[in-house]
Amino acid sequence: MLYTHLGSSNLQVSRFCLGTMMFGGKTDEAESTRIIRAAIDAGVNFVDTADIYCDTRTETILGNALAGEGVRDKVVLASKTGMKVGPGQNDLGISRFHYVRAVEASLKRLKTDRIDVYYIHWPHPKMNLDEMMRALDDLVRSGKILYPACSNFPAWLAMRTQWIADQRNYAPLVCGQYPYNLIERGLEIELLPMAKAMNFGITIYRPLAIGILTGRYLDNKPAGSRGEDDARIDKWMNQYSAAVREFVNHARVLDLSPAALANRWVASHPSVSSVVVGISRLSQLADNLRGFDQLLTEEQRSAVTTIFPTDIKEEAGGNFPSWRRRYDIL
Numbered sequence: 001m002l003y004t005h006l007g008s009s010n011l012q013v014s015r016f017c018l019g020t021m022m023f024g025g026k027t028d029e030a031e032s033t034r035i036i037r038a039a040i041d042a043g044v045n046f047v048d049t050a051d052i053y054c055d056t057r058t059e060t061i062l063g064n065a066l067a068g069e070g071v072r073d074k075v076v077l078a079s080k081t082g083m084k085v086g087p088g089q090n091d092l093g094i095s096r097f098h099y100v101r102a103v104e105a106s107l108k109r110l111k112t113d114r115i116d117v118y119y120i121h122w123p124h125p126k127m128n129l130d131e132m133m134r135a136l137d138d139l140v141r142s143g144k145i146l147y148p149a150c151s152n153f154p155a156w157l158a159m160r161t162q163w164i165a166d167q168r169n170y171a172p173l174v175c176g177q178y179p180y181n182l183i184e185r186g187l188e189i190e191l192l193p194m195a196k197a198m199n200f201g202i203t204i205y206r207p208l209a210i211g212i213l214t215g216r217y218l219d220n221k222p223a224g225s226r227g228e229d230d231a232r233i234d235k236w237m238n239q240y241s242a243a244v245r246e247f248v249n250h251a252r253v254l255d256l257s258p259a260a261l262a263n264r265w266v267a268s269h270p271s272v273s274s275v276v277v278g279i280s281r282l283s284q285l286a287d288n289l290r291g292f293d294q295l296l297t298e299e300q301r302s303a304v305t306t307i308f309p310t311d312i313k314e315e316a317g318g319n320f321p322s323w324r325r326r327y328d329i330l
C-alpha cells in the first residue's frame with residue numbers, strides 16, 4: 001500500500017481510501033464489517049463515510065466495526081455533513097447550529113470522540129463562509145474534528161474559503177473531494193491544476209465510473225449491480241463501450257485487473273492524494289487494492305488516457321457541474 005501526505009498537512013493517508021456508501025444498503029452489516037477488517041489488514045488507513053449514507057446506517061455500521069480494541073486508531077476516519085438528514089429547516093447546510101448537532105450525532109453513531117477529516121459535503125446557496133469556517137474551527141479547537149475539508153466545491157469557492165481561513169487564522173481546508181475517472185475528466189480543466197499549485201489535497205470519488213471501468217457492463221448488466229438502477233451507466237456505455245473494451249484489453253496486457261488500472265490511473269495524477277473506492281462485496285476488494293501497489297509513469301498514464309476520446313471533458317454525471325454554473329453560492 002502506498003501512503004502520502006493529505007494535501008499540505010502532516011497527516012499520512014493510504015492512497016486507497018475505503019468508500020462505504022453501500023454499507024447498510026445493498027451491503028449488509030456482516031459483509032461491511034468483513035470488508036472494513038480486510039481493508040485495514042491490507043494496510044488501508046483511510047475510511048470515508050457521510051451522515052447521509054443509507055439514512056445514517058453506514059456510520060453506525062462503521063462505528064460498530066471500529067469499536068474493537070485498538071482498531072479506531074488505525075484509521076483516519078472521514079465523514080461529511082450538509083445534505084438533509086432530518087425534517088427540520090436546519091437539518092442540513094453549513095450553519096453553526098447544524099454543524100454542532102451533526103458532529104455530535106455522527107460521533108455517537110461512529111462510537112468515537114473525534115472525526116479526523118470532516119467534509120462540507122456540498123456547496124449551498126447564499127453561503128456565509130465566515131460562519132462556516134469559524135464553526136469548523138471551534139470544532140477543531142474542541143477536539144471533535146481534526147481537519148476541515150470540502151467536497152464538490154468549485155475551485156474558486158475552495159480558494160475563497162481558504163483565503164478566509166488564512167485571514168482569520170481558522171483551521172484551513174485540508175482537501176477537497178471530487179468525482180474523477182477516465183470518463184469524467186472535467187476536473188482537469190481547473191481544479192486539478194489549482195490543487196497542484198496551491199498544495200491543496202484532493203481525494204477522488206467514483207474512480208471506477210460506478211463500476212463501468214471494471215468491464216462488467218460490456219456484455220450485460222449483472223443482477224444486483226448498480227447498473228440496474230443508475231441511468232448514467234446506460235448513457236456512458238452507449239458513448240464509450242468501444243473504449244472500455246480496449247481499456248479492459250490494455251489492463252490484461254499489463255497483467256492488471258481493469259479495476260486496478262482504473263484506480264492506478266486516478267492515483268497517478270500528481271494532484272491526487274487518495275482515491276475513495278466503493279466496495280460492495282468483499283470479493284471486489286483485492287482487485288481494487290492492486291491499483292495501489294505502485295503508480296504509473298507519465299508515459300504509462302497517457303497511454304491509458306488516450307484509449308478514451310481525448311476530447312472527453314465530461315464534468316461529472318452528478319450534481320457537480322450544475323454547482324460550477326451557479327451565481328447564487330455567495
Ligand SMILES: NC(=O)c1ccc[n+]([C@@H]2O[C@H](COP(=O)([O-])OP(=O)(O)OC[C@H]3O[C@@H](n4cnc5c(N)ncnc54)[C@H](OP(=O)(O)O)[C@@H]3O)[C@@H](O)[C@H]2O)c1
Nearest residue numbers: 019020021205206207208209210211225226278280284287
Ligand atoms: N463526496 C461526494 O459527494 C461523494 C459522492 C459519491 C460517492 N462518494 C464516496 O466515494 C465512494 C466511491 O464512490 P462510488 O461507489 O460511486 O464509485 P466507484 O468506486 O466508481 O464504484 C464503485 C462500484 O463499482 C463496483 N465495483 C467495485 N469493485 C468492483 C470489482 N472488482 N468488480 C466489479 N465491480 C466492482 C461496485 O458496484 P456494484 O455495487 O454494482 O457491485 C461498487 O459499488 C463512495 O463509497 C463514497 O464513500 C462521495
